[in-house]
Every structure is written in C-alpha cells, then in structure tokens.
Amino acid sequence: MERTTVKPTFFSKMYCNLFGHDYHVTKKVTRHVKEYKCCHCKKELTTNSNGKLTELTSTFKDINNVLEFMYHKKLSRVQQKMYNTSAA
Numbered sequence: 310m311e312r313t314t315v316k317p318t319f320f321s322k323m324y325c326n327l328f329g330h331d332y333h334v335t336k337k338v339t340r341h342v343k344e345y346k347c348c349h350c351k352k353e354l355t356t357n358s359n360g361k362l363t364e365l366t367s368t369f370k371d372i373n374n375v376l377e378f379m380y381h382k383k384l385s386r387v388q389q390k391m392y393n394t395s396a397a
C-alpha cells in the first residue's frame with residue numbers, strides 16, 4: 310500500500326481554489342518577516358525584501374534562517390548592553 314499522507318489532497322486544492330488559502334504564521338523570522346502556511350493545501354509563503362508575500366522556496370528558507378540568526382544575535386547584544394548599563 311502506498312502512503313500519500315504528506316501530499317495535499319485534491320479536495321484541499323479545490324477548497325483553496327474556491328475559497329482562497331487560509332494562511333497561518335508558522336514562524337516569526339524577524340519583526341517584519343514571517344513564514345506562513347496554508348492549513349488546507351500546505352502551501353508556504355514568506356515575506357520577501359520588498360515586504361510582499363512570495364512562495365517559500367528553499368532559497369527563501371535559507372535566507373530566513375540567516376535573517377533569524379542575525380536578528381536574534383542583534384537582540385541578545387542589545388539585551389546584554391541594557392544589562393551592562395543597568396549593572397554599572
């Protein structure tokens with residue numbers, strides 16, 4: 310028996326064609342960049358450099374991973390700075 314549970318079903322695609330995608334935020338990369346996934350057909354989107362939504366390709370996933378890393382690094386540096394200032 311073949312298992313096809315990962316692939317979106319015909320019905321899910323039909324639903325999205327009729328009613329539109331139902332996107333939910335799956336990941337907050339930075340304050341402005343987020344990743345979204347349609348809960349029906351599992352289509353993924355992300356915010357690109359123009360602030361517009363675009364399909365989440367493996368290239369964009371890589372970019373987002375770097376963005377996320379840099380964003381958190383910057384955040385922790387700011388927090389450390391605040392800590393040092395208050396401790397002094």
Ligand SMILES: [Zn+2]
Nearest residue numbers: 325330347350
């Ligand atoms: Zn959809």
